[in-house]
Amino acid sequence: MKKLFIFLILFCPTLPALAEQIEFPTNELAKESVLPVFENTRAVLNRNIVTKGKIDFGLGAGMELNEPYYADMIYQAEATYHFTETSGFNVQGIFWQNGLSSYGKQLASEQNFDASSAPHSKWTIIGNYQFVAYYGKISITKHTVMNLNLYGLAGLGYINMGSTSTIGLNLGIGQNFFLTKKLALRVDIRMLIFRGANAASKGVNMAPGQTHNASDFDQRMYFNNQLGLSLAYLL
Numbered sequence: 564m565k566k567l568f569i570f571l572i573l574f575c576p577t578l579p580a581l582a583e584q585i586e587f588p589t590n591e592l593a594k595e596s597v598l599p600v601f602e603n604t605r606a607v608l609n610r611n612i613v614t615k616g617k618i619d620f621g622l623g624a625g626m627e628l629n630e631p632y633y634a635d636m637i638y639q640a641e642a643t644y645h646f647t648e649t650s651g652f653n654v655q656g657i658f659w660q661n662g663l664s665s666y667g668k669q670l671a672s673e674q675n676f677d678a679s680s681a682p683h684s685k686w687t688i689i690g691n692y693q694f695v696a697y698y699g700k701i702s703i704t705k706h707t708v709m710n711l712n713l714y715g716l717a718g719l720g721y722i723n724m725g726s727t728s729t730i731g732l733n734l735g736i737g738q739n740f741f742l743t744k745k746l747a748l749r750v751d752i753r754m755l756i757f758r759g760a761n762a763a764s765k766g767v768n769m770a771p772g773q774t775h776n777a778s779d780f781d782q783r784m785y786f787n788n789q790l791g792l793s794l795a796y797l798l
Contacts, residue, residue, distance in 0.1 A: 614645040623793020632667040632678035636660035653691040677771040681762035682724040689720030710741040727777035731757030749795045755787045
């Protein structure tokens, strides 16, 4: 019996096989391709935004993410000259909003500690080397493509602190989202590192209305994290 079974398998391949036909309703079948379809495929393949030899200007605002005493709103203006598609020189001007934060005001009213009498950041001018690490595109819809690039920043800046000034190191990363071939939304996260007056120095009377010299305060290192958002126009 076993030999007969093997014979049928090997020498009778044309034996009818039992099969069942499966049908799906038409409305349950996929109607679109999984891969995106673009009206203009060259827009996906080509570099649409050319920056080499061009300058872009930007205006915007942001905030400091770890400032306890002073208002964390900042305003910024910047310009970037692009040597190549991957490298350029960026200049940033950053201006801090005057006044104390809500926590700083609370300390002044409840703890008799007015941090505004200590030297603190007013404005800065920073020169950065900008390196574009990645240029790419994303599909917002099947008919549109947004260009973007990811960049890094490193530079030095002059920081005005009212009665004194200092030099700071700026490090950051960011991304340009090109809304058109000329207009981009620029988002960056920076760390401004500098040495400045410590408002909480021992032996200094920080009661409201007091005035002090920069030499009255101890020095400390600041690592201020900033988030910036601006609109940049490419000439």
